[in-house]
Structure formats: C-alpha cells, structure tokens
Amino acid sequence: MHTARAAGEYDGVLRDILQAFKYDGRRVLARPLGAVLRSAGAGLLHDADCVAPVPLHGWRRMRRGFNQADALARQLGPPVVHALWRKRATPPQTGLTAAARRRNVRGAFALSPLLSQRSRRRWLAGRVVVLVDDVRTTGATLNACAAVLLEAGVREVRALTVARATLPSRSTQRAA
Helix, strand or coil: CCCCEEEEEHHHHHHHHHHHHHHHCHHHHHHHHHHHHHCCCCHHHCCCCCEECCCCHHHHHHHHHHHHHHHHHCCCCCCCCCCECCCCCCCCCCCCCCHHHHHHHHHCEEECCCCCCCHHHHHHEEEEEEEEEEEEEECHHHHHCCCCCCCCCCCCEEEEEEECCCCHHHHHHHHH
C-alpha cells in the first residue's frame, strides 16, 4: 500500500460514533462519516479510478446487517467496486498484537469470484484503487487486501479510514 490516511484518531467522540455506527446499526451515520472521510481523503480520491470496501465475512455481515466499509465507500464519489472477497471468517482484531493481527488475516482475502473478467480489466488492471474501512490500527487488514489487489494488476492502492487507532504499549497492556 502506498498511501494511507485517516480522518481522525480512534478515541473520544469519534470512537463513540464509530461504535454506534458499526455495532448499534446506526446506518444513518454513514452520510456524515462519509462527508468527513471525503474531506480528509480528498487528495487520495481526486484521481482514483474506484473505491473498494474491505469486505466482511458473510456470516458477520449477516449478523451485523450491513458492511460499514461499504456504507462509507458509497459516500465518497468514485465508483464502488466490490473487488475483494473474505474467504474465511477471522476472529475480531481487537486485543491482538500487530504480529497476531497479520497472522489473523493472512490468506483471508481474495479477488471476488463475482467480479467478471471485464470488470477486472475495467476497474483494476493498471488502475488506482482506494481501499475503504472504518478503523486502521496496524494496517494488517488493509495490507492483506492491498496485496490481493496488487497481484490482480492494480497499479496503486491507497487506504482511507475514518479513524486511526494505536495499539496499547506493552507496559500499558501489563498494567491493565
């Protein structure tokens, strides 16, 4: 992944809003969060060919009722292309170390089997794709997705998230 940008830090009010959006099903928040994301990511979006939401596994999407990354991507302007597929369910990344997060998502993503060869040529081959998700911590999920897109011939992958979280330091983890 070449460039990553977040609209803000994952704490305080922004964290509360994102949790209400994601876990409480407050889909109405997609529009204002998308506006914030569009503004913060204007430089990444201006010459992008499309945006690709980070996919949820089918079971998680069914339980949640929607994919928050897709809801955000639809607010950004460029065409939304569902280029990626989550091949296997992974445990939530919350509470995992950076190394554990990378292991957790290794091999979890592939190109969508629903994406036709024509769509691959139109939207991916030699193109600039912006990956969209709600929160970036270590970037493990975004990097795993970017690797699949680059292997498929995407020229450049950028990442845009509403918030950026930081893992607690080892001393903070021990104290907790």
